[in-house]
Each structure stands twice: as structure tokens, then as C-alpha cells.
Amino acid sequence: MERRCDPVSLEVIRGAVRAAQAEMEALIERTAMSAFIREKKDFYTALFDADGVMAVGSNVPVFGDVCGPVFRDFPPETMKPGDVYWYNDCYGSRGAVSHSNDQVLLAPVFHEGRRVALVMAWAHFADIGGLRPGSISPDATEIFHEGIIIPPTKLSDQGVVNEATLKIFFRNSRWPAACQADLRALLASVGLGATRMAEIAARFGADVLADALRQLLARTEATIRTKLADTFPVGTHRFTDRIDGDGKGSGPLALRFALTRTPNNRFVFDAEATDDQSPGPVNYLMNPDVPGMALGLFLLGGDPTQVTNAGGPRAIDEVKLREGSLLQPRWPAALGMRGLTMMRMLAALNGLVAAAGGPAPAAHAAYVILLLRGLAGGKPFLMSDGIGVGYGARPFADGTDAVYFVAQENYPVEFLEAEYPARLLRYGVHEDSGGPGRHRGGCGIVRHYEILAEEAVLAVRIDGVQCPPWGVAGGQSGRPGRAVVNPGTPRERVLAPLSDGNRLVRGDILLIETGGGGGHGHPFDRPAQQVLEDVEGGFVSAEAALHDYGVVIRKGVLDEAATAARRQDRPAAKAFHRVSYADVLE
């Protein structure tokens, strides 16, 4: 009989595993070299049970079955202490990795000769070759344009690192030194994680640890199943959302989701009606575990005693995806700009909850990325700048203003100017971009650059211009972003929101505005005092306060009588809003 883990040990193990994870992350943050990892913090860690099932993940709901692809080529029973496995192969991993820049390292953990766990370190590498510096580009049309592909590979065999493989990898990067340091950081991180997990196994015994991980999974799954049943009545719930397009002339492209709860409480997620895959790189090879992971994260809410793990996907009994669709593209379609589709997918899942009458947030905008590459002082540079957006308003709070995503930070102005041939003239909140509502959608960001490089080529990715993030329960959609060169001058040029090859020269001014999130509830129900504070803070203009919220502000002072009069004439609202109100979004 295996030893069970008692509730006390379970809590202790949960704490110890979380601590190991925090330590792995701190190591990556302090030792990695590329700004993408150390400033922007595009890295994650996770812990799996002996069979590769995610027991403790991160709060980023876009991870699928990470270990499966490795097990296929390297059966778990053949793994040895000191082994480290590596891949970035999107198609080879069924979308566990969904663009090639993300490198995944996995290490098995042993205690007394028995495999007790696996640990993962994951980070976005700034450049791994491909068509353009930065490896992802709106111009890519094949996965081969997006850098070197590493199939599941044994990087370290019982502690002996395969340096030849690494040499090939580094040789394929335009910035090999950063690549090298980043890989060392990931290797050290999984090594540290394996040590810590082995210590935990030694402290509690392999059986108790195994049972603890099993219980963590079972708890999450049970909680999510209960909450799914509370949220979705028996029947089929549908929601459709759209991305603007692929930057190559296709679009808008629809994500069509259906979630069915059968009378015997099976949950079936069906995205087969989603539009076909696209020539441009907006295809999102979605691992079948992702919908459960993402819905699970929403349903768990902020409960600190729960952990995000494979309990989410396990709560969904069946996932139906159609090969050849935007969410299950056929090899070798390009994937590099999948971020915008992924963010829209998260909003559409919340849309399912909203369509079922649940307390879902309105839609968020997809974070914006720009890649500026060129020559400065005769030396090549790459600036990959991620810019925050507005998130959707919630039934209990405004949408979050000016954030990128979980755990991903900005390049501080002072860092950016010291590091790159660009100067920032303005960095602020994008006024009036948040969708009006009783709870206002979060506002996007304005970032105004002066180009100091002799010459540079810009890629930009902004979605939600034609199909902005929807509002719900009377709230309105967020307002879109844009990219403009030399605004307000005779040389003004509005850039295609998803485009590459935009040439900039020294002295050009680049204005990026990012989109806001959808609002929640009727804007005329927002307390006038809050609207006034929004106006004072630069989130809402006085004109929008009048037009969208029915709040009259004259010279900075709230006119309560005029506001009350204006709010008598309340526009009719419907369940959803995208540019205009609708009962169902198509």
C-alpha cells in the first residue's frame, strides 16, 4: 500500500514546491542576458509529476502538454538523473510550444533511483535566426521563416551537455552571446529545480510526494468541474470572436467556440467551426489542453490556496479542433504572430461564460509588439518592445489599465534609451481607449519614439482595430490602437497595424497607441465622481465623458444638475457591444 499524504504534509509540500518554483524563476531573471528575458521577463517554470502531468504551473493559461512530446522520443523509463531535454518544435509538440522563439528545457527528478517529478524552465529567446532579426515577423509565411527548429532533443545526458548541439543552435542566432547566456540560465534553473524537488522527495518520501501531486491535481480538477457546472447550464453555449486578419489580406478571421454540457455532466469544447488557417503568421497551433487551462484559470479566480495545473484540462472531457483551421494549422504554416490570436482566444473563452450569463470580464485587447532592427553606429541592433494594452472590465472592478500580460514587464524609459538607438518623447495612458461602462475597460498605452538609428526596419503588431475588444452587459467595446510615423506633419504615414518592412530613418517620429479593453455595465451607471477622476487622471476626455457617460464637466468641475438631465436620455443597450450593440456577436 502506498503511503498517503496527510493534509498537513500536503500544505507543506505545496509551499515547498512553490518556493522551488520561485527560486528557479529568480535564477533565470538574475542570470539571463537578453532584455526580453531579464527586463520583459518572458519566462516561466512548472513542475510535473513522474508521468509528466502538470502539477504546479504558472498563472499563464497558455501551456499545454509539455512533457508528452519528449516522452514520445525519449520514453520516461529511459531517463536518467542529470538528463535535460530541450525543444522548441511547435508542430512536433502539438502546440505545447506555439512559436519557435520559446525554448523549453525539461529535467527529470530522481529519488533513490525512482523518477519522482519533472521540472521545466521556459523562455522566449530574442533571436534564433529566420527571416528577420527577432525571428518572428508579420512577413513570415512558413515556420521555416521563423528560425531554427529543435525537435525534442537530449541536451544533457547524465550531466554531460551536448555542446555540439548548442554550437549549431548558437550559430543560428544573430546574437549568439545572449543566446548562450540565456541557455545557461535555463540549464542552471532546471538543475536547481531538480535539486530542490529531490530534496522535497527525500524529506517526505517518493510515495507521499506522488500522492501530494495527485491530490493537488484532483483538488483543482474537482473545483473547476464544480464551477463549470455552476456556470454552464446543460446545453450548448456558443461564442464567436474575431481577429482583424493576417496582414496578408485575409480577414477578419473568426474563432467560433461551442461548449456543451451534456445531461450526464460531460463538458465538450468544440472549435471546429473556426475559420481556415491563414497564409500570414497569425495561426495559433492550440494545444488541446489550453481551453481547459484557460477556463480553469478564470474559474479559480484569485484563490491563493489553489494552484493552476492539469486539473483544468482534465475537467474538459473532450476538445474538438479542426485540422486546417486557424487553431490547428497544417504544417508548415507560419505561427510567429500567434500572440494576437491567443489573446483573442482567451477573450472568446470568457465570451462563452458571458453568453451563459456568468460573471465574465469583457474582452481585453491583444498586447502589442514592435520589432525595430537596423544599424546604429555601424552595429546591428534589435529592439523588441512589448507594449501594454487595456484589459476587460469586470462585474466587480474596472478593467486593468496599461498592462501587457501576466509576469511580463516593460522596458523602462531610462533602460530603453540607454540600450537602444531610440528616445521616448512620451509614455502614457491612451486617453479614451477604455470601453465605456459602469466599470470602465482598461486604457491602452501611448508610446512616442524618436528614431536615433541611421536606418531601421520596423515590424508592428496591433490587433483589434476593425474588431475591437467587446463590451458586455451594456458596456461598450474598447477603442483601437494605431501606428503612425511622423504624425501631424506632411510626412505622416499610417502603418498597416500588422506589417513588417516599414523603413524608418534617423529623426523619424513613431507614434504607437494601443487599444483598450471592453466595458462592463451601462456607462450611464458609472458614478459621475469616478468619471470626473478619470478625466482628471487623463483616462477619459471631457468630451467622451459627455458623449459616452452623460457626465457634464465644465472647466474641470462636475455639473451635477446637467449630468442628471443628460442621463435621463439613456441609450438602449444590448448584451454585447462591438462598435455597436448586439444580442449576439458574429
Next chain:
Amino acid sequence: MSSNRPRDLVVAIDIGGTFTDIALQDLASGQSWTAKTPSTPRDPSEAFLTGLRLAVEAAQRDAAEIGRVLHGTTVATNMILEGKAAPAALITTEGFRHVMEIGRQDIPRAANLFAWVKPKRPVPPSRILEVPGRIAADGSELQPLDEEAVRRAAARCRAMGVQAVAVCLLHAYANPDHERRVAAILRAELPPEVAVSASTEVLPVIREYERSLAVVLNAQVMPAVSTYVGRIERRLEEAGIAAPLLLMQSNGGVAGARVIRRAPATTALSGPAAGVVGARAEAAATGIADVITVDIGGTSADISLIKGGRIGLTQHGHVGGWPLPLPMLDMVTIGAGGGSLARVADGALTVGPQSAGADPGPACYGRGGERPTTTDAHVVLGHLPPRLLGGRMVLDAARADAAMRTHVAEPLGMSVHDAARGMLTILDHAMVGAMRVVSVERGHDPRDFALVAFGGAGPLHGASLADLLGIRTVVVPRHPGVLCAQGLLAADLGTEFTRSLPRGQATGDAAIAAAFAELQEQARAWFAEEAVPDAARVLSPVVLMRYAGQGSELAVPWRGAITTAEADFAAAHRGLYGFDLPEGTPELVTLRLEARGRLPAAPAMRLAPGTGAAPVGRHVLHLRDGSRDAPLYDRETLGAGDGFEGPAIVMQFDATTLVPPGWHARMHESGVLLLTRP
């Protein structure tokens, strides 16, 4: 100076939420006295003076003999934690009004993206004013400062009626000229009671959001700290004390009132720092220089590490959830202490962070608390005898039992004793996790350290925490519950001077020596301001290094040569992270000169030799392997060298020490109780 009497007395005052503790010491004889008086939250300086008088009376001395007044203050800390700081404005560079609002544009790693609500900034965007003028990353001026705009901003600050104005301009760390000019104009234009603080006066480092936050928090606490310090100075004057007032800073050093008024944010961890300095002194009295300290209070536990007598410092600290990159005690705080509540949900048991607080308090206090706390778990297991020494309070064991049974044991189907032990196990492991952060994660093996356990609940947990970490020595200070006042007596003057090296600038040994020479000039001025005699001045040059491209630095001592520093850095990188990068380029980022002004110390006191430990009673302990009758000792009756085996309980006025089976207790001649195990 007016008096010719020797001013050999030193007084330390630690103001807590409930009590104000005073420690008085005669530097000539080493003799010391303590006093306790209820705190006076409305005007804490009242209790300050009352306590001071009590201590002077107890010592039968004259206040005029006091030569130094040391004080740990929580004024700034509480204002930051409670978000009650003064309404402030921030002046910043044109185009960057929303830097504070955007922060690092992230949803925190541990947060749920759908549930997270961004915390309100200490200053709303409506009170952030922009002024034209621009400095570049290399420190050159791109656009002159628009002084008229600064005057207009000053007028708006006056109109808004703010009590504090912070200034943070882009790249001021590289060139503070504009910032200084803005501050000068504000000081000239605004009424004198409005506090003005410029970011480079507080923290001349890169990254505008963190620096803005530091200067805003600093400015916001300036008026209150200034008023507070002023009141205390007046009280001292009234009492006929002409001694300098020295306040504890977050870095474990004290500084004069003038320095603190300028940079009050440096006192954010004043209270905990005093405790850690005290812990260092207690350990040093027994000849131990490497310790992990754990201070367990009612709602939280603070953990830090001291290596070779040096307190671990960090530049990446947080106060009240805000990053505050000032040099401060490298302390990990967890939300678990004596008042932490147990919770059972979905078959899982958690302890804290919710706390029963002082009211209603633990169930055993009998003041209406129904849910079991850590203290109740100790009562259930017999660790805390029902009648605490001093007779201040009687603990109701039946209520503790009932709470444990109803809320933990029955829902989880375990015995009341197992439930109580389970709570303590979870709490101990949470603390061990934090202790591993300051030790293992910083490249230290905890087994090479002793543990100093203090705070009201610390000595109940010391031995079990040591067991979990493989530590064999636990130091229980003389007065574990009031260590902060003792710590103040042991403090030295301390501060740091830093200078960032511009990127890519060619540096050689000579250039670095020259830069350090400039910092030494600043240090000399500071020594003079604090009246530190030459013989008491200690300077330690340190360089912060990283591999080119990394974002985080390691501190290594500067020994005069870059090659040496590079080797030290590679070794530190290996020690801390497990690898170095032979192909990488080591880079010197910042020079730091740590300045200490040693204050005269009293001779060590010796406890009279004991005549053998004699129990004052017995009490039943519920141990894992069964219940046992264990002796109770009164710490006051133990003399030097007295020792006994666990299980045993040692009672004293301000704390209770648990000596588990397998542990040996011995009174050290310094008065410290040492717990050891083979």
C-alpha cells in the same frame, strides 16, 4: 557640554503599538536598566519621555548624564503600510505623467489575470505635473529646463494644498542638475512646511518607476517624520538632555536626525533592523558571528541572515507591496505568527495570513476569539503553561482545545493534538521556506549558522525550526520579546555612498580608485556631520558587478584591482547560481562605499555562576511520541553555566522557550540561553 559631568549613559527607546520599551546603559560599568510604559499613539513622544524618566529613575541617575539617545521609529513604516501618508504631488518630465500609473506594465506573476485589481498609486495622476526639459541617458542636456513651467507647477501644488512634493526627472541619476534646480525653485516658492524631495537625493539609480516610487514615498512621510523628530528633540530639551538623537535605518545603522529628516524613507525597516542588530549583539556575546534570525510576532515573522557579523542587505526590497530599492535589510517576511488563524477548505489545512490580531485574539485569551491560532496550538500541546510568568494573563486551555477540535480536528478527522501539531508543522515549514530564501538561495548552507529566535513567539519555535534546517545551536536572547531596544544600544552609525559608472566608459584601476576617492570625500563630510572621531571611522569599498547584458548585479569587495574583482565576481556567481560564464564580459556597474561610525560600547556584563538549575514547577507536554511531565524553569533564577535537558519549558516575563527532547539548554555567562543538540 554645559555640564561637566561625564555623559556615560546611553538610552534606547523602541515604540511599539502597545508598549514603549526603554533600555538604559552605563557605558562605563556596562550596567543596564529597562523600563516599559504604555505607548501613546496620539503623540508617541509622550511615552518616549515618560519611559525615559522611568528608566533614569530606576537607575537613580540624572538625565543630564545621557550622552546618546537611540530610537527605532515605525512612523514612516506605518504610514506606507497603511497608505496614510500625506497628500503629495510629483513633478516629472514632460510626456511622462503616467509612469507611476503604468509601473512595469505587468500583472504580477503570482496574480490571477482575471481577478487582479491594480493597487492605487500613492499619488493619483491628477497630482502629477509635467515640466519641459530633458537630460539624455549619458547625462547630457537635450533641452533646457523650463523654469517658468516649474514655477507654474509650484503654484498648482500650492493650489492643490499638498503637504509634500516629490521630484523625479528622467535620467536624473546620470545628471541631477535639472532635478536640483526644480527642487530649489519649489523650496523657494512653496511654504516652508511643504516637504520637497528630489529622487537623486534619495536614490540615484536607473529605472524611473522604482525611483519615482521611492521619492514619492520619501516625500510623503517627510512632514510626519519631521514633526515627530522635532517633538522628540523638544522633549529631550525639556528633560535637560543635550545628547544627539540617532535613529535606526533600514540598513541596520543609525543616523542623526538631520539625515533622517532628509531621507525618512530610509527608516522603512527601522523596527526590524533594530531587532536584527540586537540579535547580532546577543549572538556575538556568545562568540557566534554567523546566524539566521527569526523574529516571530503576532501576525508575521521576519527572517534575515548575518554572516561574519555583517547583516545581509539588498537593493531589491519591498515595503507594503511597493518596490523600494534603497539599501535595506535583506529580510523575508511571511504572514504567519502567534495570532495566525487556521483554515480548512477542500480538505486542506492552511495557517495565516489572516490573523486574530490583539482583539479578539487567540481563543485561549477568552475574549471572544473562536477560531484556533498558533498560540492556541501551543496551549493545546502544553508548550504554553496556562499562567504566564508575571501573572499578566491566564490562558484558557479548554477554549483552545474546543477551537482546535471544532475548526481543525473534526473537519480533517484527526485528534486535537495532531491538529495542533499540524498547524505548527505548517507554520514551521513556511518559516523554513523563508529561511531557505535568505540562506540557500543566497548561496549559504544553513547548517553553518546558528539560529537566533526572538519576538514573543520566537523561542517557542526556535528548536523545531533548527531541527528542520539541520541547525544545532539556537540563541535565545536575554529579553526575546523586547530585543529591539537592546539592539539599538548595540548599533553603530552607518550609511552608504554609491556611484553608477556610465555604460561602456573605459575604466581602469586608477579611474576606479579616483571615483572611490570622491565617494570618500562624501563619506568624510558625513562623518563630520555625525561627529565621528577618526579612530571610529570604518570604510568598506564594494563594487557591484554583472556580466555585460545581465540585469542584476552581485556585490564584491573592492580590493584595488579589476582583475581581482573579476575573479571574486566569477566565484560569487558560481556560489550563488551554480555556474559562471567564462565567455562573458564582467562589467563594473556601481561603486558603493559603506561607511560605519563605531559608537563606544559598554563592557560586557557577566551573569553570576549558577548553583544548578532548579525547576519551579512541572507541566504536561503533548509530544509526538506521547505525553510527558516536563519541568518548568524561571529564567530569572538561572545562573551562568546552569543547564538541563529537554523536554523543558523556560518562562520569563516577555517570552516562553520550549526545549524539546534531544535538546540541551545552558545559560551562557552573557545571560543568553543557548539550546544545543548533538
